[in-house]
Amino acid sequence: MSTHNVPETFSIPVGPLHVALEEPMYFKIDVQGETVSHIDINAGHAHRGIEYLTTKRSMYQNVVLTERICSLCSNSHPQTFAMAAEKIAGIEVPERGIYLRTVADEMKRVTSHLFNVALLVHLVGYETYFMHMMQVREIGQDMLESIFGNRQDIGAMCIGGVRYDLDDKSIAYILSALAKIETETKDIIKTFKTNGSILRRTKGVGVLTHADAITCGVVGPVARASGVDYDVRREAPYAAYDRLPLVVHSLTDGDVWSRAMVRLEEILTSIDLLRVCLRDLPGGPVNINDRPDIPPGQAVTRSEAPRGEVIYYLRTNDTPQPERVKWRVPTFMNWDSLRFMLQDAKVADIAMIVNSIDPCLSCTER
Amino acid sequence: MSRLPQDLEARLTAAAPAGVEYSAETDQYGVTVAWLGLASAADLSPVATLLKDIGARLSMITCTQPSAPEEEEEDEDEDNEDGEEKAEAEPKETPKSFGGTPLDGTSYEIDYHFDIAGDALTIIAYVPQGGSIASLTPLFRNADWHEREMMELYAVKVTDHPDPRRLFLDASVDGAVLERLIPFSTLVNAASTKGLWERLIAGKKGAA
Numbered sequence: 324m325s326t327h328n329v330p331e332t333f334s335i336p337v338g339p340l341h342v343a344l345e346e347p348m349y350f351k352i353d354v355q356g357e358t359v360s361h362i363d364i365n366a367g368h369a370h371r372g373i374e375y376l377t378t379k380r381s382m383y384q385n386v387v388l389t390e391r392i393c394s395l396c397s398n399s400h401p402q403t404f405a406m407a408a409e410k411i412a413g414i415e416v417p418e419r420g421i422y423l424r425t426v427a428d429e430m431k432r433v434t435s436h437l438f439n440v441a442l443l444v445h446l447v448g449y450e451t452y453f454m455h456m457m458q459v460r461e462i463g464q465d466m467l468e469s470i471f472g473n474r475q476d477i478g479a480m481c482i483g484g485v486r487y488d489l490d491d492k493s494i495a496y497i498l499s500a501l502a503k504i505e506t507e508t509k510d511i512i513k514t515f516k517t518n519g520s521i522l523r524r525t526k527g528v529g530v531l532t533h534a535d536a537i538t539c540g541v542v543g544p545v546a547r548a549s550g551v552d553y554d555v556r557r558e559a560p561y562a563a564y565d566r567l568p569l570v571v572h573s574l575t576d577g578d579v580w581s582r583a584m585v586r587l588e589e590i591l592t593s594i595d596l597l598r599v600c601l602r603d604l605p606g607g608p609v610n611i612n613d614r615p616d617i618p619p620g621q622a623v624t625r626s627e628a629p630r631g632e633v634i635y636y637l638r639t640n641d642t643p644q645p646e647r648v649k650w651r652v653p654t655f656m657n658w659d660s661l662r663f664m665l666q667d668a669k670v671a672d673i674a675m676i677v678n679s680i681d682p683c684l685s686c687t688e689r
Numbered sequence: 690m691s692r693l694p695q696d697l698e699a700r701l702t703a704a705a706p707a708g709v710e711y712s713a714e715t716d717q718y719g720v721t722v723a724w725l726g727l728a729s730a731a732d733l734s735p736v737a738t739l740l741k742d743i744g745a746r747l748s749m750i751t752c753t754q755p756s757a758p759e760e761e762e763e764d765e766d767e768d769n770e771d772g773e774e775k776a777e778a779e780p781k782e783t784p785k786s787f788g789g790t791p792l793d794g795t796s797y798e799i800d801y802h803f804d805i806a807g808d809a810l811t812i813i814a815y816v817p818q819g820g821s822i823a824s825l826t827p828l829f830r831n832a833d834w835h836e837r838e839m840m841e842l843y844a845v846k847v848t849d850h851p852d853p854r855r856l857f858l859d860a861s862v863d864g865a866v867l868e869r870l871i872p873f874s875t876l877v878n879a880a881s882t883k884g885l886w887e888r889l890i891a892g893k894k895g896a897a
Binding site for chain 2: 366367370372374375410537538539540555558559560561565622623625632634636638640646647649650651655656658659688
């Protein structure tokens with residue numbers, strides 16, 4: 324394939340099983356020397372047919388099933404699904420349930436963002452700091468386990484509200500855990516702004532321009548780091564987000580550093596939102612304490628998962644099973660932007676750039 | 690206080706000469722969810738071009754095969770709320786969608802979910818079995834994966850797709866997987882009946 328006067332192009336496989344990738348995705352990367360010239364993405368290694376399965380289970384069983392699509396955004400799936408069912412059936416979630424939904428959502432966001440940024444530090448090669456960040460995340464994971472009894476699939480959502488409640492003791496515990504995470508996160512942000520090792524590897528690397536971000540239709544922190552100022556929590560509010568002091572963080576450089584920084588700033592915002600929620604937590608029931616039949620109908624609902632917009636389409640009929648459930652996770656949109664980010668990148672940066680979209684494969688392929 | 694352009698319905702109607710069916714509702718948060726049924730799937734491209742011009746973002750594409758409404762339910766069809774598209778269910782005839790596509794359980798309904806500054810607009814196109822729909826990928830780059838997934842899950846044809854390869858399913862798997870009955874054990878590749886052992890024994894004999 325080599326031609327005269329042109330450096331030879333080599334094809335290297337990255338994945339499907341690769342030390343730096345957390346989940347199986349296969350990138351076929353053409354390189355000229357150390358520089359990426361073309362990439363092809365081959366998906367399907369974690370395709371499980373969950374969309375088909377949802378039509379074989381009842382609406383209420385599907386709350387459990389959708390929680391298992393993904394682990395890091397395991398709260399956003401049942402929540403958005405339940406929102407669609409509630410819209411069709413005209414169910415009003417009690418006020419306390421609305422706030423507790425927001426609490427569960429933001430707790431998951433804190434730990435998800437910390438996990439992704441910690442992995443970035445690991446890929447940068449700064450292992451001690453990676454360990455430190457995972458320890459900070461562990462405060463959040465302990466918090467999830469103490470409140471919900473589980474570290475990942477927290478089982479908080481149900482159609483018509485939530486399945487958990489908080490008392491004064493658990494609220495005090497959450498607030499003390501949040502205080503620890505807040506202090507540490509502020510330190511991490513300081514480190515990200517000053518540490519030479521991190522800055523050299525992440526600044527100006529894997530750039531997604533604002534125009535390309537619009538073309539690809541990317542969502543979540545990936546979009547916000549490229550100057551697309553969009554957050555479902557503000558643009559199409561749900562749960563208690565319309566009455567919370569939400570700050571949407573966006574940056575303009577669109578590089579790996581900006582995406583990490585958006586996530587870190589969002590952790591602090593989530594902690595602020597959690598404090599307001601826990602302060603204003605209204606009394607009353609946490610759910611409707613009923614399992615009404617969901618009438619025929621269709622609905623589209625959206626929420627902001629840690630990685631960006633999750634959208635659910637639900638169509639029901641006269642049976643207990645839904646006729647069609649379709650959802651699209653943020654990463655499904657964000658993979659394509661890797662073609663822009665990886666173009667002309669160095670081979671050594673591939674894994675770091677892939678990690679910077681916070682990829683979630685089991686969500687994407689379902 | 691919808692953020693959809695004031696004249697959106699009029700402009701969409703003008704872009705789709707075969708006719709549209711528009712409905713919209715705004716929830717207590719002020720978020721509008723609008724639905725636009727197309728009488729002819731051929732109007733999809735001009736409508737999508739209009740949406741591209743006003744800065745809409747394609748959010749998701751859903752393909753589904755609506756099941757045929759059962760006979761005794763015909764009376765109930767009248768009081769469907771939520772913008773169901775099963776108009777004119779005449780007795781003893783195959784019910785038709787808006788625009789006249791037969792709803793016999795084999796036709797496709799393809800929903801294009803757009804985001805316009807936070808509000809949601811869903812364009813609904815009906816395609817009969819064996820029919821085809823124009824690709825939106827030349828207009829919206831991010832339609833690529835949605836359409837590739839749609840083509841492997843259903844036998845629906847997407848014309849002018851720039852890269853119509855399989856997305857998730859291997860090329861060796863037969864297409865239209867959501868239109869066929871696939872035994873659960875095959876689906877999850879975890880058959881624990883004696884079928885697995887019979888295959889293993891047969892394979893062993895073949896090897897010996």
